[in-house]
Amino acid sequence: MAQALPVTEKIYKLAEKIDETPEVLTVRFSPADEAVIPFDPGMFFMISGIDSASKRCVSRSFSIASDPSSPEMEFYIVKRSHVGTSIEHISHFTESNLGDQYYIKGPYGQFRFDPNENRKVLFVAGGTGLAPFVSMLRHIKVLNSGNDVDLLYSIKFPTEIIRKTELEGYARDLGLKTTITVTRPQEGDGWTGETGHINADMIKKHSPDVVERTCYICGPPTFVKAIKDALTSLGVKPEKISADVWDTGT
Secondary structure (H helix, E strand, O other): OOOOOOOEEEEEEEEEEEEOOOOEEEEEEEEOOOOOOOOOOOOEEEEEEEOOOOOOEEEEEEEOOOOOOOOOEEEEEEOEEEEOOEEEEEOHHHOOOOOOEEEEEEEEOOOOOOOOOOOEEEEEEEHHHHHHHHHHHHHHHHHOOOOEEEEEEEEOOHHHOOOHHHHHHHHHHOOOEEEEEEOOOOOOOOOOOEEOOOOHHHHHHHOOOHHHOEEEEEEOHHHHHHHHHHHHHOOOOHHHEEEEEOOOOO
16 A cells, blocks of 8 residues: 655645636646655646635645655646536636746645556546656656556547647557547547547447556546446456546636
8 A cells, every 4th residue: 555645735836827728728837845745647736825706715726747756736727617508617728928926835635656566557537636657657657667557538529639649659659549539529530530429339449458456546536437337347356446526617
């Protein structure tokens, strides 16, 4: 069992904002005192700051995408959350400025990956649930640990692939086997890959030796439950399934 890491709160400065996709913003933070908080790939942090509209302190949890050796913390933020056709919430980070200060507290969670313990793995991500897997893949690359990794990644539209070029690089450099499925294909979008939600048949097709793998899942509650059920139906033992559930808060 992984050793518990101390929870620490520090001031970080917003160092970079990138329009990753039409729906997702990448934000990177640098520690004000240049000393980073230790964490394991897969864990999450609480970010607290002052909302510019309400002037109230707001706190939200986000899975970290950085490798533990990185001097910066990287997170993927949904710019706007929707209910039907209406916008329910616009992320504070869409209006934030470089240099703004935030309290970042953590790490939290038992969704932790040790490449030396789990040599053969399946990562299943929904939307910004890709974040912890980017952290894990970056860690594998830094350590040159040679893990056997299958990645199944579900997105709404072809334009919503987070870190597309980086993932392509891992296919070349790490032998990563990536399958992306689009759940809302549109006529003329040019998508020729998998479509529809990840299910048992899709998992078996793209990771036929799944029962031999340790499986990690990250995404919203309904997504995680569906993948857990699919893996169980394929004969994967419960102790080989680890899941991180997040909501759509931004």
